[in-house]
Amino acid sequence: MIFAVTNAKGGIGKTTVAVNIAAGFADKGRPTLLIDLDPQGHASRCFVDGELERDVSDLIMDKPSLASKSVIPTEYPSLHIVPATIELTETAELLSSRIRREERLLRALDPLREPYKNIIIDCPPSLGILTYNAIHAADLLIIPIQPGMGAVMGIAALLEAAQELRDETLVPYRILINMFDIRTSRTNAIIDELIEDYRQKVFRTIISKSEALNQANIAGEPVWKSMRNSKSAEEFDALCEEILKLRLR
Numbered sequence: 429m430i431f432a433v434t435n436a437k438g439g440i441g442k443t444t445v446a447v448n449i450a451a452g453f454a455d456k457g458r459p460t461l462l463i464d465l466d467p468q469g470h471a472s473r474c475f476v477d478g479e480l481e482r483d484v485s486d487l488i489m490d491k492p493s494l495a496s497k498s499v500i501p502t503e504y505p506s507l508h509i510v511p512a513t514i515e516l517t518e519t520a521e522l523l524s525s526r527i528r529r530e531e532r533l534l535r536a537l538d539p540l541r542e543p544y545k546n547i548i549i550d551c552p553p554s555l556g557i558l559t560y561n562a563i564h565a566a567d568l569l570i571i572p573i574q575p576g577m578g579a580v581m582g583i584a585a586l587l588e589a590a591q592e593l594r595d596e597t598l599v600p601y602r603i604l605i606n607m608f609d610i611r612t613s614r615t616n617a618i619i620d621e622l623i624e625d626y627r628q629k630v631f632r633t634i635i636s637k638s639e640a641l642n643q644a645n646i647a648g649e650p651v652w653k654s655m656r657n658s659k660s661a662e663e664f665d666a667l668c669e670e671i672l673k674l675r676l677r
């Protein structure tokens with residue numbers, strides 16, 4: 429299965445979710461591939477150090493012989509990553525003039541579907557050509573939102589783009605509530621708003637706001653590394669289980 433973690437809104441936890449579900453699946457012994465599709469390279473920084481010679485650009489441009497070389501092992505035996513570098517910005521510009529430019533990643537990932545049971549794509553915070561490639565490749569869109577004013581803003585546009593791109597009436601997606609803070613009364617209002625519009629499409633699992641998780645992010649670590657017994661680890665474990673049990677369509 430290919431999952432794209434996407435939302436055009438910045439800073440709502442896409443990378444946090446992508447990194448932790450990828451590490452969570454790998455922790456269960458499932459061969460997992462994390463694809464960093466954001467030129468900011470935040471997900472990459474959690475797993476690889478130093479200068480990178482190759483990045484996901486090799487996978488989406490016409491360099492099939494280099495494609496397998498852009499897959500890098502991590503310290504987790506079941507987790508491999510295709511990292512992103514700032515070069516991806518240029519790749520996105522080059523892509524814009526190519527034919528079938530939204531289908532590049534889908535085609536590149538085809539041979540990787542067999543060796544990797546789960547492929548997770550971390551998207552950039554924009555609805556551009558890179559995100560379109562992720563949407564095109566995905567079996568499920570995972571849309572994190574942060575409770576608060578305007579949390580669901582942009583979801584309709586995202587789903588509309590997905591529908592148009594894939595020429596399907598029903599694009600499988602689930603909304604994930606991230607940074608939930610029980611002390612904030614506004615969160616209840618937003619959850620009501622969500623249930624109204626997207627009733628069946630919200631993950632039961634909710635990821636709470638957690639300073640420990642924030643610190644793990646700053647240290648560039650998935651929660652499993654040094655906070656295995658934390659509430660956040662428990663929540664991400666539950667999320668992985670929920671994802672694995674999904675019956676799509």
Ligand SMILES: Nc1ncnc2c1ncn2[C@@H]1O[C@H](COP(=O)(O)OP(=O)(O)OP(=O)(O)O)[C@@H](O)[C@H]1O
Pocket residue numbers: 437438439440441442443444445466470551552553606607608635636637638639641642643645646
């Ligand atoms: N559940 C959470 N609890 C506390 N902090 C969180 C949580 N989820 C994310 N954060 C923090 O919020 C910030 C943004 O998270 P993240 O980088 O995952 O968002 P993003 O959507 O990938 O951002 P961008 O749009 O820039 O790619 C980070 O500092 C991260 O540590």
Ligand SMILES: [Mg+2]
Pocket residue numbers: 442443444466470550551
């Ligand atoms: Mg990010």
